[in-house]
Amino acid sequence: METIKTEGDIETIIGASVRVEGDLIGQNNMKIFGQVAGKVQTKGDIFIEESANIEADVEATNVTISGTVEGSVKAIERLKVEKSGKISGDIAAKILSIATGASFSGQCNMINGDQPQSPTTTSKPKEKPTPESTTPPKQG
Amino acid sequence: MFFYVYDKLVGSKKNTKKFGQMQTKLNELGILNDKAEISTTTTIENAVDGALSSGRHYNIIAVGDDATAHYTINAILKSNASSKKTVFGLIPFDPSYIAGTLGMSHDIEKACLAISRRKLEKIDIGYANEGTCFINSLNITCKRLGSSVGKLRNIFSRQKKRPTVTIKVRDFTVKTSAQRIAICNSPAGWEEILKKSGVSAGKVSPQDGFVDLITHNDTGEPAKEDTSFISAQKLEITSPDKITILADYTKKLQPPIKVGVGKQLLKVIVGKERNF
Numbered sequence: 001m002e003t004i005k006t007e008g009d010i011e012t013i014i015g016a017s018v019r020v021e022g023d024l025i026g027q028n029n030m031k032i033f034g035q036v037a038g039k040v041q042t043k044g045d046i047f048i049e050e051s052a053n054i055e056a057d058v059e060a061t062n063v064t065i066s067g068t069v070e071g072s073v074k075a076i077e078r079l080k081v082e083k084s085g086k087i088s089g090d091i092a093a094k095i096l097s098i099a100t101g102a103s104f105s106g107q108c109n110m111i112n113g114d115q116p117q118s119p120t121t122t123s124k125p126k127e128k129p130t131p132e133s134t135t136p137p138k139q140g
Numbered sequence: 141m142f143f144y145v146y147d148k149l150v151g152s153k154k155n156t157k158k159f160g161q162m163q164t165k166l167n168e169l170g171i172l173n174d175k176a177e178i179s180t181t182t183t184i185e186n187a188v189d190g191a192l193s194s195g196r197h198y199n200i201i202a203v204g205d206d207a208t209a210h211y212t213i214n215a216i217l218k219s220n221a222s223s224k225k226t227v228f229g230l231i232p233f234d235p236s237y238i239a240g241t242l243g244m245s246h247d248i249e250k251a252c253l254a255i256s257r258r259k260l261e262k263i264d265i266g267y268a269n270e271g272t273c274f275i276n277s278l279n280i281t282c283k284r285l286g287s288s289v290g291k292l293r294n295i296f297s298r299q300k301k302r303p304t305v306t307i308k309v310r311d312f313t314v315k316t317s318a319q320r321i322a323i324c325n326s327p328a329g330w331e332e333i334l335k336k337s338g339v340s341a342g343k344v345s346p347q348d349g350f351v352d353l354i355t356h357n358d359t360g361e362p363a364k365e366d367t368s369f370i371s372a373q374k375l376e377i378t379s380p381d382k383i384t385i386l387a388d389y390t391k392k393l394q395p396p397i398k399v400g401v402g403k404q405l406l407k408v409i410v411g412k413e414r415n416f
Contacts, residue, residue: 012369012370015319016357023312033366
């Protein structure tokens with residue numbers, strides 16, 4: 001019954017009472033409730049919870065933000081900003097959804113397959129009028 | 141051949157009946173071979189090294205609690221006479237987290253049966269500063285201020301006065317003042333906290349080549365938001381404050397401590413209820 005793992009190949013949880021400094025790089029899902037300063041990167045998904053305060057660039061397959069991020073956010077697939085989410089930095093994603101009440105200040109770049117789109121400047125801060133809107137991937 | 145290392149507590153009055161039961165059962169099973177009772181003149185290291193050096197004993201069975209098991213494992217791993225054939229087993233006489241990891245029943249007859257069945261697994265061993273090995277965990281305990289002024293400060297500022305612990309993991313450092321901090325090779329003692337945090341206890345396995353940093357704050361809030369979980373192969377623990385680190389709830393260590401893991405270093409006898 002041996003479990004085979006590779007470095008970082010497990011769900012990582014950063015608790016509310018914890019501060020991480022440096023490059024937090026992994027392979028699987030991460031949940032962050034605490035503070036991170038540096039870089040956050042995983043091939044899995046990242047959940048930045050309401051109590052989290054991130055001063056770092058974030059990159060993952062899917063990113064869900066309910067807390068505060070100061071830094072760029074790149075989601076290879078989907079970026080979901082919940083109503084309590086605050087982003088101060090540029091974002092890039094294939095699919096983007098921002099809930100009413102969320103705050104976003106920066107540039108938005110929609111990823112379309114291998115062809116990156118030119119950045120779109122957004123208002124600061126931005127609030128969506130509908131409860132939740134989703135931008136599907138653009139067709140080539 | 142089986143070699144039994146008895147702790148003093150095994151011979152205590154409260155354990156007389158249990159000890160008799162064990163002797164009878166081991167005799168019935170035909171595995172009551174040699175033994176050494178630990179005393180001021182016979183250390184576990186000497187007893188285990190002597191047994192392994194004799195070339196007759198491969199099965200070293202600790203009879204006692206976590207301390208007996210911890211020091212027996214350290215003695216096996218430090219002995220030059222230890223070989224690939226060497227096997228560790230435990231017959232628990234007191235509550236024991238290591239017994240929980242190995243799935244050894246506190247029912248003496250069941251534990252003796254498991255020893256005789258000799259179902260083996262290879263497990264990882266954590267090490268601290270290369271001088272101490274642990275099978276379960278390193279638990280970091282933070283001392284609160286002891287003076288009367290300090291106690292008052294603690295009352296008014298509980299969170300602020302809790303010592304800070306820094307743990308270096310790969311390319312980042314973790315700083316925390318959590319109430320409970322541990323480096324785990326096995327989930328024993330942390331099952332409930334892991335469950336509440338949505339982490340399966342199976343992810344803390346003594347067979348995966350990793351140790352896991354777990355921190356937990358018990359503030360009455362949902363535990364989910366107060367727990368951290370990070371897997372690593374190497375860690376370094378430091379603190380500017382007075383902290384004590386307990387290996388397997390037994391041996392006291394002081395920081396700085398470099399922690400590593402030796403993959404599948406020890407063969408152990410396991411019972412049905414093992415936690416990996």
